[in-house]
Amino acid sequence: MKSFVTNILVPYFSAKKGHLSLDPVQECIWQLDIWSVHASLEFWSWIFDNYPWIILDYVPGGCTGLWQPCDVGVQCLLKLMVKQSQQTTIAREIHSHAGPSDISLDTRLGMLRNRVPATLVDAYHLINNPL
Incomplete structure (x- = not known):
């Protein structure tokens, strides 16, 4: 600090x-x-x-939302879209495996780090997609 x-x-x-x-x-x-x-x-x-x-x-x-409305009003939506993108990516990866015994997710730091840019781009598109 x-x-x-x-x-x-x-x-x-x-x-x-x-x-x-x-x-x-x-x-x-x-x-x-x-x-x-x-x-x-x-x-x-x-x-x-x-x-x-x-x-x-x-x-x-417990008062962050009162003192930092951007955290609640803007960043909350971005965080939600990032989470949705991550869950979709994992669901697709699991679905691509042949059977339940074949499921093995790569959770190495390098693999997770490499997924971040695509996740952020997906979240950006989700936020900017008109309903």
């Missing part, structure tokens, strides 16, 4: 403040979930000591 803050978040905030002609110490709000690392005293203290202009705003557990 420290690497993320130092190498990605702070440069992003700094660029935005520069673009908007804001003071470099202008406060910025960073909204986080309550993952144990985010909420740890060590991380909180490190942020406060190194970047006092970053205000940590924690989303209470």
Whole structure:
């Protein structure tokens, strides 16, 4: 998390403040979930000591949909389409086997990784397919 803050978040905030002609110490709000690392005293203290202009705003557990409506309204549909695409792929693979004793799914990491692009393309087409 420290690497993320130092190498990605702070440069992003700094660029935005520069673009908007804001003071470099202008406060910025960073909204986080309550993952144990985010909420740890060590991380909180490190942020406060190194970047006092970053205000940590924690989303209470179970409230992601209220604080992140895009996660519920847009990403939820994408996740559903990815799941549907994955299930269809597995169903086709099982159906292609001769009999129940011949069923053996390749779950090696390389095979699963290679399926990701096709799954995402399928999900894209499912989302953009008018009913």
